[in-house]
Structure formats: structure tokens, C-alpha cells
Amino acid sequence: MTSRNRRRLEVAFPWIVITVLLVTWQAAVVALDIKPFVLPSPTAIFAAFVENRGPIMQHALFTLTSTMSGFALGVLFGVTLGVVIGSSRLVYVGLYPVLIGFNSIPKVAIVPLLVLWLGIGQPTAIATAFLLSFFPIAVNIATGLATVEPELEDVLLSLGATKADLLFKVGLPRAMPYFFASLKVSITLAFIGAVIAETIASNDGIGYLMLQASSQFRIPLMFAGVFVIAIMGIVTYLIFALIERRMTGWATRGRDMQVASGG
Amino acid sequence: MPEFVSLQDVSLNYDVSESSLALSGTTMSIKRGQFAAVVGPSGCGKSSLMKLVTGLKRSTSGTVSVAGNKVNGPLKIVGMAFQNPTLLPWRRLLSNLMLPLEIVQPHRGRLRAHRDEYVERARDLLRTVGLEEFEDRYPWMLSGGMQQRANLCRSLIHEPELLMLDEPFGALDAFTREELWGVLQSIWMTKKFTTILVTHDLREAAYLADVIFVMSARPGRVIATHPVDLPRPRTIETTFDPHFIDIVHKIRNEIAQVRNEGKAAAARTLKAV
Ligand SMILES: Nc1ncnc2c1ncn2[C@@H]1O[C@H](COP(=O)(O)OP(=O)(O)OP(=O)(O)O)[C@@H](O)[C@H]1O
Ligand SMILES: [Mg+2]
Numbered sequence: 099m100t101s102r103n104r105r106r107l108e109v110a111f112p113w114i115v116i117t118v119l120l121v122t123w124q125a126a127v128v129a130l131d132i133k134p135f136v137l138p139s140p141t142a143i144f145a146a147f148v149e150n151r152g153p154i155m156q157h158a159l160f161t162l163t164s165t166m167s168g169f170a171l172g173v174l175f176g177v178t179l180g181v182v183i184g185s186s187r188l189v190y191v192g193l194y195p196v197l198i199g200f201n202s203i204p205k206v207a208i209v210p211l212l213v214l215w216l217g218i219g220q221p222t223a224i225a226t227a228f229l230l231s232f233f234p235i236a237v238n239i240a241t242g243l244a245t246v247e248p249e250l251e252d253v254l255l256s257l258g259a260t261k262a263d264l265l266f267k268v269g270l271p272r273a274m275p276y277f278f279a280s281l282k283v284s285i286t287l288a289f290i291g292a293v294i295a296e297t298i299a300s301n302d303g304i305g306y307l308m309l310q311a312s313s314q315f316r317i318p319l320m321f322a323g324v325f326v327i328a329i330m331g332i333v334t335y336l337i338f339a340l341i342e343r344r345m346t347g348w349a350t351r352g353r354d355m356q357v358a359s360g361g
Numbered sequence: 362m363p364e365f366v367s368l369q370d371v372s373l374n375y376d377v378s379e380s381s382l383a384l385s386g387t388t389m390s391i392k393r394g395q396f397a398a399v400v401g402p403s404g405c406g407k408s409s410l411m412k413l414v415t416g417l418k419r420s421t422s423g424t425v426s427v428a429g430n431k432v433n434g435p436l437k438i439v440g441m442a443f444q445n446p447t448l449l450p451w452r453r454l455l456s457n458l459m460l461p462l463e464i465v466q467p468h469r470g471r472l473r474a475h476r477d478e479y480v481e482r483a484r485d486l487l488r489t490v491g492l493e494e495f496e497d498r499y500p501w502m503l504s505g506g507m508q509q510r511a512n513l514c515r516s517l518i519h520e521p522e523l524l525m526l527d528e529p530f531g532a533l534d535a536f537t538r539e540e541l542w543g544v545l546q547s548i549w550m551t552k553k554f555t556t557i558l559v560t561h562d563l564r565e566a567a568y569l570a571d572v573i574f575v576m577s578a579r580p581g582r583v584i585a586t587h588p589v590d591l592p593r594p595r596t597i598e599t600t601f602d603p604h605f606i607d608i609v610h611k612i613r614n615e616i617a618q619v620r621n622e623g624k625a626a627a628a629r630t631l632k633a634v
Contacts, residue, residue: 250447258437
């Protein structure tokens with residue numbers, strides 16, 4: 099009984115936190131008489147959203163498409179790169195400094211370069227989302243592969259296992275928990291990448307919408323854009339967290355599965 | 362009986378730049394179907410010996426041959442089990458057991474079409490070690506002893522000609538260990554695969570083996586060979602047999618002596634430096 103109550107509280111708690119946050123915000127704006135162009139109240143933001151829901155949804159869809167395309171490319175490339183780095187010590191040693199260097203570059207700095215190559219619009223947004231999202235995936239796959247127990251490798255090699263056998267029977271399944279954990283991080287980074295590119299070089303997307311709203315001093319609309327991005331981020335994160343739990347219950351030794359089934 | 366595993370004056374150097382050898386001048390020969398045990402002080406190169414025989418490592422000098430062929434790459438017929446059970450946590454027990462069948466020919470090619478036959482074989486093995494009820498469990502739901510039984514089954518599922526065991530029962534309690542000696546002995550007596558067992562437990566060696574090789578401290582080589590001619594099947598009662606105790610006692614003294622010599626040699630080199 100108490101554990102069921104606790105579980106209910108766990109489900110309800112995020113909503114309670116969000117509600118308290120919004121109510122405090124609203125109360126503060128009203129009580130302190132903050133001007134809408136400094137900080138609009140949640141109700142004003144919601145009104146702006148309802149008023150402009152047509153264009154907002156259209157731009158949101160555009161951002162979502164760019165994000166998902168960049169993310170999909172990031173997964174493909176990240177997994178391939180991770181497998182290559184994780185299976186060869188030489189490649190690992192050779193590529194690691196380059197990758198670390200690449201990852202240290204703030205991607206905003208690359209967007210103008212991408213505009214030069216890809217022009218203004220969706221390709222640049224997709225490319226930026228891709229560039230931000232592949233790295234965590236590659237690193238996590240490589241880590242999963244590199245941490246296979248040497249004894250297990252010996253057992254399989256003395257059975258006549260090929261490199262491909264080791265990869266598909268042991269390496270990749272072992273890397274799955276790392277992989278799914280990295281997807282959650284990467285999808286969020288892909289959103290950031292897409293929106294950054296849209297604010298710099300695009301005529302569509304939530305990033306562009308917010309830039310427009312800002313230049314016209316339509317602050318509530320800007321905030322509506324921020325909220326839409328946040329909500330899309332949370333929803334995609336939750337989807338990948340759910341997939342992760344489904345696919346790699348063994349990595350947590352069944353703890354999550356018990357929670358899900360036992361309640 | 363023809364000899365199945367043979368090492369001629371084998372030495373092994375892990376680090377070419379260093380002159381320190383892990384094994385030096387090791388010679389041993391094991392007949393087909395024989396159960397051999399290797400004992401010796403820690404760090405004397407027993408695990409290295411296993412790697413040489415299975416072809417996972419190349420010898421620096423000397424020749425290793427198995428079944429009449431010189432070993433110069435990983436063998437493809439070996440069953441191996443280590444102290445650490447290394448079962449795959451994402452596979453259920455039965456599917457863990459079947460892993461070698463997905464790799465070794467000819468089973469690999471036949472597995473899809475003859476799945477039922479192989480599943481039956483895996484179940485039979487699980488029955489012999491008393492795990493038949495657990496085939497649908499994940500390894501992490503089993504105790505250490507149960508995992509080690511499963512590990513033993515996995516090393517035997519493809520009916521290897523050569524079984525290599527490196528301290529497989531090292532992490533188990535005394536009762537489970539003695540029980541598994543019996544299990545291993547009875548499987549071996551029906552299948553008669555050639556076996557090399559590395560162990561620190563001299564009673565384990567004397568219980569299971571036909572012949573015991575004693576190795577010197579690093580660099581390791583074989584300093585004594587003891588045939589164990591006690592009748593089979595041996596039981597825990599056998600371990601109280603005066604002849605059994607005699608063998609264990611003799612080997613114990615030999616190892617104590619090489620350990621002391623090893624320490625003295627190390628002290629001399631320290632002084633020289
Ligand atoms: N990969 C390696 N690289 C360098 N030296 C190694 C390596 N593996 C083992 N050695 C060295 O070779 C020697 C023999 O090691 P080995 O693991 O074969 O000993 P062992 O007899 O199995 O010891 P134990 O009984 O403690 O398991 C040791 O001195 C060890 O330091
Ligand atoms: Mg060892």
C-alpha cells in the first residue's frame with residue numbers, strides 16, 4: 099500500500115513541480131507588475147500560443163523534421179564510427195584526439211561555414227543537428243565494445259569465432275545499454291543544433307520564428323516558441339527513455355522491469 | 362594411446378624488449394582422452410600455458426602441437442572455462458549454453474535446421490548439473506555456483522575434443538566445489554575428452570586428474586609429473602585414502618620448495634640491483 103502510494107507520488111510529482119513553478123511565475127508577474135516585454139506571464143504566453151497556433155505548429159513541424167533527419171544521420175554515422183573505433187586499437191589511438199578536438203568546437207561557430215556550403219534553409223539545420231548528435235553515440239558504442247571481458251573473447255576465439263562473430267554476438271549487444279543511454283543525450287543535442295541553425299540561417303522553424311518575434315518585440319510569442327521546443331525535447335527524450343528500458347532491462351539487472359510489472 | 366597435446370621446450374616472453382620469460386623450457390605431453398592437471402605457485406605461467414595450447418598466444422620458442430598439428434593460430438575445437446563465468450547477461454541460460462553452437466562448425470551451419478535436437482542436448486547437460494529448472498532465467502538471477510555450472514556446460518555443449526579449465530571452481534565454497542568435481546568427473550568418464558585443468562587446489566587436482574604436472578616459480582617449467590592411478594569413479598571417500606593423501610602431500614612439498622627458491626632468487630636479483 100505505502101509502496102503503491104509512493105509510486106503514485108513519483109508519477110504525479112513532475113506535474114506538481116511544473117504547476118507550482120507556473121503558478122509562482124504568474125503570481126510574481128502580477129504582484130510585481132512586470133512588463134510583458136520583459137517577462138510575460140504564463141497565461142499571456144499561452145494566449146500568444148493559441149493566437150498563433152497555426153504558424154507555430156507549422157514551424158515546429160519543420161524543426162522536428164530537421165532534428166529527426168539530423169539525428170537519424172547522427173545515429174547511422176555515430177554507430178559506424180563507434181564500431182570502427184571500438185574494434186581497432188590503432189584507429190582508436192589515431193582518431194581520438196581528432197574527435198576530442200572536433201567536439202570542443204562550439205557548433206555555432208560552424209554554422210556560417212555550413213551556410214556557405216549548404217545555403218540557407220533546412221540542409222544547414224539538418225547538418226548542424228547531425229554534427230551535434232553523432233559524437234555521444236560514437237563514444238558510447240566504442241566504450242561498450244572496448245569493455246568486453248578478455249576471458250569471454252578468449253573463449254569465443256578458441257571456438258573459431260571471427261571478428262564479425264565477436265562484434266555481433268558480444269560487442270554490439272553489450273554496447274546496447276550505452277547506445278540507448280546516448281540516444282537520450284543525442285536527441286536533445288539534435289534539437290539544440292537544429293534551432294541554433296534556424297536562428298542563424300533559415301526562413302522556417304521555431305528558431306526562425308523566435309528570431310522574428312524578438313525583432314518585433316513580441317516577447318510572449320518568443321516564449322511560446324521556447325515552450326514548444328522544451329515540450330518537443332521532453333517528449334522525444336521520454337520516448338527514447340522508454341525504448342531504452344524495454345531493450346536493455348538486463349543491464350539494470352531487472353530492477354526497472356520489476357517496477358514496471360510489480361507496481 | 363597417441364599423444365594429443367605436446368609441448369617441446371616451449372618458452373614465452375610477453376614483452377620482447379625484456380629478457381624476463383613467463384615460461385622457459387616447458388615440456389609436457391598429454392595423451393588423447395587423458396585428464397591432466399597443472400599446479401604451481403601463483404604467477405608461474407599456468408594461464409599463459411593455456412593460451413599457448415589453445416593458440417591464443419604464440420610461443421617465443423619451442424613447438425606446441427595439438428592432435429599432431431603444430432599450433433599456429435587459435436584452435437577451433439576447444440571448450441574453455443575460467444574462474445569468472447562470463448555468461449552473457451542479455452541471454453537466458455539455455456541460449457547462453459547454445460552460444461558455442463552458433464560459432465563452431467559444423468553445428469553453426471546445422472543449428473537453424475536442427476534446433477530442437479540441439480536444445481535437447483543443452484537441456485541434457487543442464488540436467489546433469491542440476492540446472493534444468495533454470496533454463497529460462499538470466500545468468501544474473503543465478504548464484505555464483507549455478508553460474509559456474511552453466512559455464513562448465515557452455516564449454517562442453519559442442520563436445521570439444523579438448524577442454525581447458527583455468528581455476529573453474531576457484532571462487533566457490535568447498536561443498537559446491539566438491540560436488541562439481543563429481544559432476545565433471547562423471548561427464549568426463551562418459552565423453553572422454555582430453556582435459557587440462559589449472560588449479561591451486563591440490564586435492565582437486567588429485568581427485569580429477571590422471572596426471573598432475575607441477576610447475577616451478579617464474580619462469581615456469583615442468584619440474585615433476587605425478588601419475589594418479591586411483592580407481593574411478595573417485596568419491597570424497599577417495600580423498601581420505603592414504604595413497605591420495607600421499608600424493609597431495611608430496612606435491613605440496615614440491616610447490617613449497619619452488620616457492621622458496623623463487624623468493625630466494627627474487628631476493629638475490631633485488632640485492633644485485
Ligand atoms: N598480458 C601479459 N603481459 C605481460 N605479462 C604477462 C601477461 N600475462 C601474464 N604475464 C606475466 O606472465 C607470468 C605468468 O602469468 P600467468 O597468468 O600465466 O600466471 P598463472 O600461473 O596463471 O598465475 P595464477 O596462478 O596467479 O593465475 C606472470 O609473471 C605475469 O606477470
Ligand atoms: Mg592464472
